[in-house]
Amino acid sequence: MKAIVLHSVSEPEALRLEEAPDPAPGPGQVVVRLRAAAVNHRDLWICRGRYAGLRFPIIPGSDGVGEIAAIGRGVAGVSSGASVAINPSLDWGDDPRAFGPKFRILGLPDNGTFAEQVAVPAANVLPRPAGLTDEEAAAVPLAGLTAYRAVVTRGRAQRGETVLVLGIGGGVATYALLIARQIGARVLVTSGSDEKLARARALGADQGFNYKTADWVAAAREATGGLGPDLIIDGTGGATFEQALDAARPGGRVVSYGATTGNVPELTVRRVFWKQLSVLGSTMGSPDDFRAMLALFGEGRQRPVVDRVFSLADAGAALLRMERAEQFGKIVLRIA
Template identity: 55%
Template sequence: MQAALLRATNEPVTVQPAPDPVPAAGQAVVRLRAAALNHRDLWIQLGQYAGIKLPLIPGSDGAGVVTAVGAPGDDAWSGREVIINPSLDWGDDPRTQGPGFRILGLPDAGTFAEQIAIPVANLASKPAHLTWEQAAALPLAGLTAWRALFTRAGLQSGEKILITGIGGGAALFALQFAVAAGAQVWVTSSSPEKIARAQTLGAAGGVNYRDTDWPATLTRAAGGPFDVVLDSAGGAGFGPLIELVRPGGRLVFFGATTGQPPGLDLRKCFFRQLTLLGTTMGSPADFAGMTAFVARHRIVPVVDRVFPLAETDQALRHMAAGAQFGKIVLATG
């Protein structure tokens, strides 16, 4: 098969022949039709991720057809169209991942390839209304957004939520999921164009976080503070978010792409009875809930651009430029 291989950090990913995977007992081989990028893949390439072991086939998201299984008891999967849950070995506690937890694509060989061997426990039926590219875009970001919104923050119909940094995959899924659940959604971005596009997906409005006094502007536009705020950036912009959460509200976060928040005012958190909720990825139950929700509401992932597998490194450079709106996808076969 052909696969994208990263041999050293800060070097291009190259597409070259690799051994065809053979399924062990409990595994299936999936002939991948599409795979999708996540920022995790870029950070691994740049040497900015913990536990990097090279050489490596990156990639956490994929969709395709099962071509072989490792045990006769799993024959029912043969020939089925599937998506892959990239949350490996979550463990028995739905509240938190266990010690064996890892994300597909590091250290396990990932989806930037024509084929992959994956535990059958991590397979799910491809939502019938999605194309291969849309289906591949769903798993990691969709799972992350689902758990953040519903398992952790407990978002309810009629509540008001702020989603920061709209345009990335998880933020867009959070927008689509929250709208489908009956919440009123507001967004932030540094791009007026991305805010406008978010409104076409159901956002009530948004503000540019680079504008002076944007929190006050947003509060006035939204008619008051928010029941839930969802953030993945952290950094200096995290502190102002506390001011935007109503007393008794929830602030849920799953990333720190701009670093650790400086000078976090804990007094504003405890005096106003705020709940701070950290989250990452999701359990098998979260993945099942997410895929059922997507199928029921016929949610269509936003795909920014599709590259051929041979142009994997160009796709990573496109992600590094930061102009995308939605998921960047590889056509793998």
């Protein structure tokens, strides 16, 4: 098969399609012939050598949709040719509160979806959401799952609450907006781009603040009668996370799912205890989170936001677009 194989830490520009062995399904596994994949920040960190547990060679990629091409020993209830979406949360374990010791994300250490075929546990393939194109369906799994757990399972967003989603251009952030809107929350967003703020408003955001040109903490307070949002969803980390603790209403919740800009340089602990805040960490999601999230996108009731579609051979250009934060929504790779 053809695949994007990382042999060492690389510049995204250096990625090339090459021949790789066809995967064979191990016991309990299936092989999926992929139609489309999507790009996540994780793939960029891995390419740049900034991810824990690196190993080479590796085929990156966590998101994929396609058809079942081969079925391993001991697999029941999966038929050849079935059209599936892959849950990239591998071996979550039995505890819905957190994953267990065998947990992995597809695309490292296991070979991922920047390829014509991928082998995954049969438990990780589900019927793909009907009513979506291949590109839309491939855009859903990792970012949709992360956003669902952050907003619903951990953040417990409620109808009528105000949810602030930071950095709305991000893949996960656009899903957080769609999911919070579907719950009936009022949604505020931030972005470094006025154009992205306008696009977020077209998707249902009530108000947006540019973090490069405005004091978004003050603006978010003003938009909530001086109190601050009930729930803040942050994948940015760094100084922005500390500002989120400042912006949240007393008794509010702040969910952290990422740290694009790094660690928090200085944390004012007093904000957490004085304001009675709940600070909640969230990563990926359980099998139940994945099923519930896919149902939201079933029958085309909710459409994911696809930023741009590249061919698999142009995976490097897709990663560079993400690195420059040029995207709004998910960057997708067309495979077949």
